[in-house]
Amino acid sequence: MTPTASPALLELRDITVRYGGFTAVDHVSFSLPRGGALGIVGESGAGKSTLARVAAGLVAPAGGQVVLDGQTLAPIRRTREQRRRIQMVFQNPDSTLNPSHSIYRILSEGMVLHHTLETNGVKPSREAITQRCLELLHMVGLGEDAHDILHRHPQAFSGGQRQRIAIARALGVKPDVLIADEPTSALDVSVQHEILDLLAQMRHTQGLSLMLITHDLGVANALCDCIMVMRGGTSVVQKSTEQFFADPGPQYAKDLLTAARSVSIAPNMRG
Ligand SMILES: Nc1ncnc2c1ncn2[C@@H]1O[C@H](COP(=O)(O)OP(=O)(O)OP(=O)(O)O)[C@@H](O)[C@H]1O
Numbered sequence: 100m101t102p103t104a105s106p107a108l109l110e111l112r113d114i115t116v117r118y119g120g121f122t123a124v125d126h127v128s129f130s131l132p133r134g135g136a137l138g139i140v141g142e143s144g145a146g147k148s149t150l151a152r153v154a155a156g157l158v159a160p161a162g163g164q165v166v167l168d169g170q171t172l173a174p175i176r177r178t179r180e181q182r183r184r185i186q187m188v189f190q191n192p193d194s195t196l197n198p199s200h201s202i203y204r205i206l207s208e209g210m211v212l213h214h215t216l217e218t219n220g221v222k223p224s225r226e227a228i229t230q231r232c233l234e235l236l237h238m239v240g241l242g243e244d245a246h247d248i249l250h251r252h253p254q255a256f257s258g259g260q261r262q263r264i265a266i267a268r269a270l271g272v273k274p275d276v277l278i279a280d281e282p283t284s285a286l287d288v289s290v291q292h293e294i295l296d297l298l299a300q301m302r303h304t305q306g307l308s309l310m311l312i313t314h315d316l317g318v319a320n321a322l323c324d325c326i327m328v329m330r331g332g333t334s335v336v337q338k339s340t341e342q343f344f345a346d347p348g349p350q351y352a353k354d355l356l357t358a359a360r361s362v363s364i365a366p367n368m369r370g
Pocket residue numbers: 118123141142143144145146147148149150314
């Protein structure tokens with residue numbers, strides 16, 4: 100992420116991704132400071148999701164490095180602890196919520212796998228796990244009937260509620276970085292704002308660093324300190340959000356901004 104003096108938490112250095120002979124991401128670098136929020140915007144096929152997947156260790160790049168807290172991460176075979184520290188939520192929460200599992204199981208699995216609640220190697224009691232699940236549901240605005248929610252399955256909830264549960268699941272392992280890939284584009288307009296608001300709150304209360312993938316500049320403006328525009332697999336511009344909106348730079352970024360101004364810009368949640 101560009102003009103900042105803060106030390107980087109997550110750095111992507113010179114990342115290139117190829118699918119067969121096609122270059123989806125072409126020598127892209129950025130750095131995300133601890134507690135920062137970077138919005139990656141651009142048209143469909145620009146390479147945004149691919150870059151996010153590289154950061155999360157889901158796609159191996161042909162070149163470049165992912166560095167977390169100064170440590171270079173393995174492209175995909177990461178340690179459990181490294182996987183814990185970078186969590187991802189997707190456009191469609193159903194991709195991570197197993198329909199045959201209860202919400203209790205969905206929320207507790209990650210924290211048990213990653214030993215999030217263990218102290219000195221002592222496994223947490225079922226009560227402690229339940230307590231943490233309830234806390235997570237409160238955190239994401241599903242505190243009412245939380246006990247009851249734990250026994251239900253994902254299909255009992257609306258799209259927006261399912262996205263809240265997916266966010267709770269990601270936060271359950273206490274990550275440092277949350278990557279949100281188009282987290283609101285599958286939701287009704289009325290619910291989109293609530294989820295963005297939740298992400299903004301979580302960023303501040305949980306001390307998260309946020310990497311937000313969106314094709315909507317209004318969304319990036321609402322949540323992010325910095326904006327990177329991608330086009331055809333390359334980074335066209337990286338600027339602080341204020342600088343970007345004052346002077347987007349290259350013509351492509353100007354066009355994107357003009358198009359965005361024709362739709363409503365979400366209110367600022369950067370806080
Ligand atoms: N698994 C894959 N195999 C082959 N090509 C792929 C694969 N995944 C993505 N691509 C291609 O790589 C390019 C970048 O895709 P990517 O999903 O990263 O773009 P994006 O900017 O996130 O687009 P969108 O906003 O539509 O999700 C596209 O041309 C896409 O078709």
